[in-house]
Amino acid sequence: MINRNEWVPADNFFLEQKASYSVKSMENLLVIAGPGTGKTEMLAQRANYLFETGICKEPYNILAISFKKDSASNLGERVKKRSSKSGDYRFDSMTYDALAKRVLDQFRNGLNITIRPDGDYLVQNETKLSEMVKEASQSYLLNSYCVNKTWREFSFLNPTINNVQKKLGNLMLHGTDKLQANLSYHGIMQLAIKIIETNPSIRYAFQVAYPFVFLDEFQDTTDLQYKFIKTLFLSSPVVITAVGDDKQRIMDFAGARKTIFLDFKNDFSADELHLSVNHRSAPQIINLQLSMYKSLQEDYNEVFYSGKWNKNEGEISLIQSLDDYEEAKKVAQDIMEKIHQGIKPNEIVILVKQRAEDYAPLIIDALKEKGIKARIESDYQSLIKEPLVKIILHSIMLSSTTSYTEDWQKYLSLYMESQGISDVEDERIIYDAEKALNEFLKSTSLMLNNKTTVKKLVQCIIDFWTVDFFQTTFPEYLHGSNLEETITSFINLMELEYQSGESWTEAVKSFVGDNSIPIMTIHKSKGLEFKAVYLIALDDNAFWSFKCNPDATRRALFVAISRAKQYLTFTFSESRFTTKHPGRQTHVLISEFYELIKRFVN
């Protein structure tokens, strides 16, 4: 155990003074972490500090709550990397919904019998929820919009006001002979809140188990999530570190609570503190960000450049064109030059405000002519995250190598789990499992060398692991046609990669995106960083929301520009081809944005 005065950041990481203060704070804190200020690192170092100094000693834990599975596992990984004693950390990193579900599943009996759901409820099965709404309203005349709205807005917390809602509530909790109980994510969190509200001992148990809580991307917290946090931890000794940036609050439309920072400071008597070293962007890009502060109503403007940049580094440009065809050509040319300078395709991003599929085709074609791959990233990302796909990709990669890597270890322990032999110490059983797995990989390897089809290969891998294994380990594959759909869309996309690639290893690398330029919406790029950012269509059509919600739209622009490390390119085209009108629509460059960038454009 280290004395708290002698603790130094893990891996000799440099922490700015205020980051260091946040790491060691014993009070509730709101850490405003602007783009690139290293919030994940700060939280990981804080976890290290609390563990290493014994401030958070056994059996106490740290709870980190994120919105997305991605962020939750990234933070968990970073903490693991920063902790010296591997394995000896008590860091629970999970999403809001995972936490709520855990509360509900573990303490379901703490609910009054009238609102206690069946144990085997489905999680937001939308088709079946729609059937429930129809059943409850005894009408098949509702349109799908009304049906969706009804179950989405149903609340277990507010008293039911009419018979249809009463009936729907009961259907969700208990189902019928034909329909299984079925709760929305919203509903699960409401029931979790009810459990904590009505059972002080459960609330107390959480507070004791987790004396330290981290809240990630705090600016996006919804009313319900905040209520959940308050129910669990308000007026308790638990020390909460909330990290976020109001300038990057771009989820208002999805219900992010606008006053969250103020509310947290008041409710939890939290101090506010700003991280001010931007480790990501070159000075010129940071200067552009700073020039937006006034319009973002940000008073605090102390931002320091990272020492790795010279003062003049960072390039901002505007590509203007007469039509979108010319624009695509110019963008492709510019990207090709960047690639020739040695920038890798996956260090470049093409951003659009909304509807990537409307803007992508011309640019994809123009890049293709130059031999550069680009793709709408979300089509692939949802698939890459599927556990089934991960296992298939691992099977292919491990068949092509013979080294006993960390990946192989993970693959092996998953296999042992699938055989129901996860916690054995008998060396022989482990040896047998290794042998079986190696034989399987050998046979797969033979298939790969014999130029098998993707379909046959996938079938073979699934047969080995068995459908039953996938369905028991990952319950999302149990219902509907999730498993079938995942397999089909994987085969389709993977076939494209295999046809154009030279080897299976290359095809897998391409599939996970190592060789192509991602195209995505600004919202999807939140939290990511790229060496070069191309923001397509700085016009009043793409940014139509500027007229009805200028603040949120300014923040979206801010998120977009703050993804860039070194190169930032905007495009504007006077006309764009639309499917319906063979004539061309003219568009106007948003003048406020143009005024903002023109001082920085070379």
Added chain:
DNA sequence: GGTGCGTTCCTTTTT
């Protein structure tokens, strides 16, 4: 089946 008018959506995650 064309047209004209009104309405809705666009930007998202979660076991």
Added chain:
DNA sequence: GGAACGCACC
């Protein structure tokens, strides 16, 4: 702001 859809009317 405009694409896409449903609906009434011819």
